[in-house]
Amino acid sequence: MSQLLKSPKSSWLTSPTTRALGALVIVFVIGLIFNADGAFLKWGTHRDMLRAVSVYGLLACGMTLVIITGGIDLSVGSILGISAVSFSLFCIHFSWPFYIAIIVCLLIGLACGAASGLIISRFNIQPFIATLAMMVFARGLAKWISGGQKISTAVQQADGTYEYVPEPAVFNFINSKILWDNISVVTVIFLVCLLITAILLAKLRLGRYLYAIGGNEEAARLSGVPVNAIKVLAYAMSGLFCAVAGICQASQELQGDPEAGFTYELSAIAMVVIGGTTLRGGRGGIGLTLLGVLIIGYLEKILSINAVGEDKRLMLTGAIIVGAVLLQKTKK
Numbered sequence: 001m002s003q004l005l006k007s008p009k010s011s012w013l014t015s016p017t018t019r020a021l022g023a024l025v026i027v028f029v030i031g032l033i034f035n036a037d038g039a040f041l042k043w044g045t046h047r048d049m050l051r052a053v054s055v056y057g058l059l060a061c062g063m064t065l066v067i068i069t070g071g072i073d074l075s076v077g078s079i080l081g082i083s084a085v086s087f088s089l090f091c092i093h094f095s096w097p098f099y100i101a102i103i104v105c106l107l108i109g110l111a112c113g114a115a116s117g118l119i120i121s122r123f124n125i126q127p128f129i130a131t132l133a134m135m136v137f138a139r140g141l142a143k144w145i146s147g148g149q150k151i152s153t154a155v156q157q158a159d160g161t162y163e164y165v166p167e168p169a170v171f172n173f174i175n176s177k178i179l180w181d182n183i184s185v186v187t188v189i190f191l192v193c194l195l196i197t198a199i200l201l202a203k204l205r206l207g208r209y210l211y212a213i214g215g216n217e218e219a220a221r222l223s224g225v226p227v228n229a230i231k232v233l234a235y236a237m238s239g240l241f242c243a244v245a246g247i248c249q250a251s252q253e254l255q256g257d258p259e260a261g262f263t264y265e266l267s268a269i270a271m272v273v274i275g276g277t278t279l280r281g282g283r284g285g286i287g288l289t290l291l292g293v294l295i296i297g298y299l300e301k302i303l304s305i306n307a308v309g310e311d312k313r314l315m316l317t318g319a320i321i322v323g324a325v326l327l328q329k330t331k332k
Contacts (some may be wrong), residue, residue, distance in 0.1 A: 016276030020291035023274070024064045027298045036305040045301065046173035050206075053297035054190035055080075055252075059268035061190075061197045062113070062238030064289045067272055069203075069234050070214040071120065071127035076242045078138035079112045080261030083246025085142045088151035088256025091168040098170035106243045113239020117231055117232035130295045131235075135265070141257040151256035165322025167254055174251035181205055192298070193241060200237075210234060214281025225328060270321050271296050 017234045021289045031040045059076045073297045083105050090101035112134060119130040154162045201207035210229045212220040242261075247258050250256045261318055275292025277284025294316070 017173055017291075020124070020274070020276045020288055020295070022296050023061060024291055024298070026187040027295055027302070031298060031302045036327060040302065041118035043182070044062050045186075045305065047177075048299045050187045051184035052295055054184070054186045055245045055248050055292040056264060056267045056271060056296070057190045058248065060271040060289050060293055061193050062241035063196065063208060063265075063268045064277060064286050065200075065234045065237050065286065066127070067269075067277055067279060068210045068281055068284055069231060070217065071231070071234070071240050072269070072279070073113075073116065073235060074128065074129065074131040074137055074265050075112065075116060075134035075260035076238060076245075077264035078135045078142070079109050079239050080246040080249060080264060081258055082112070082138045082142040082145075084250040084253075084260045085110050085151055085256035085258050087091055087247050087250045089145065091170060092153055092165060092256075093155055100167065101170075102247060103143045105247055106240060109179040109239040109241075109243025109246065110236050111239070113242065114172045114232055114236035116239070117235030119276040120235070121228035132204045138256070142260075146256065148258065150258070153254065171251040171254055172192060175254070186252065189244065189248060193244060194286060194332045201286055206230065206233065209315050211282055212241050214283070216282070250331055254327065267296065270317060275319060294313060 035041055035252070059080065063073055065075060086108055087101055089105060089107045090096040096104075115126075116131050116134045119125050119133075121126050153165050153167055155165055156162055174185050174189070177186070201210065209220070209225050212223070212225055213227055213230060217227060246260070249260050252261070264279060269294035272289050273279060273292070274295055275284070275288035275290070277288050277292075299316070299320075300313060303316070
């Protein structure tokens with residue numbers, strides 16, 4: 001856990017980690033107080049929270065890499081959508097072997113992310129604009145290949161009738177729970193991706209390059225860092241994590257919805273920022289993102305079990321994002 005929480009410019013005792021842990025403790029204490037007649041005290045509530053937040057957490061893994069470089073990725077929700085639709089088409093309608101369907105979907109996500117990175121680095125376009133364009137393009141592509149309909153086990157025949165086909169085994173596996181129903185497979189996938197991201201940032205040269213670009217891009221370039229290639233790789237990794245999230249989303253919903261992932265980019269950014277990774281780039285880490293994921297996840301769960309309306313939940317989340325950014329601006 002200490003490695004996960006490690007950041008190049010911070011340690012356990014400095015402000016980003018301390019504040020994120022403090023916020024998580026406060027949220028958890030609120031859950032203990034407003035426990036909805038003991039619902040918060042049951043393991044099932046925590047297991048379901050982890051399952052619900054895992055798809056967002058996968059997006060946040062990729063978003064962390066991008067934000068550390070000083071960029072932003074608004075296309076993560078749409079890439080999730082095209083991945084979910086593609087995975088459902090391949091497995092349900094085309095009856096492809098699951099491993100081929102997974103590989104192709106990962107390549108689709110990788111290609112979408114790399115395209116954004118290439119536009120940003122090659123043509124010097126602002127990440128906000130480039131990923132906004134990819135967000136619109138990927139969403140349109142998802143609607144085009146799906147015909148604007150959800151890809152489900154109801155397969156339309158030549159005569160216009162629908163025939164129901166069995167659910168793919170891979171869908172049922174990803175949507176299942178293991179260890180005597182104590183943890184969801186989706187949560188395990190999220191934790192594996194979290195670990196991969198932690199190793200990438202803490203142990204590999206690529207991680208040092210990402211921090212260097214976010215800290216001072218021109219200085220990194222003069223130091224011999226292949227800035228353009230690293231930017232493309234960062235956005236490609238973000239797209240890859242989006243594809244994993246799309247596969248998980250389709251499996252949980254047992255269908256590929258072209259509208260899947262709509263506004264998910266906002267939640268992913270919120271998790272990264274609330275954890276303490278600065279939007280200016282060069283500072284932060286995946287451990288802080290994990291704390292942000294848990295803060296948002298528990299907050300949403302506490303409000304949900306206490307029957308707080310979605311409108312109030314959204315307003316509260318927005319206020320928390322502003323507060324997190326203000327804390328970053330005032331810390332030193």
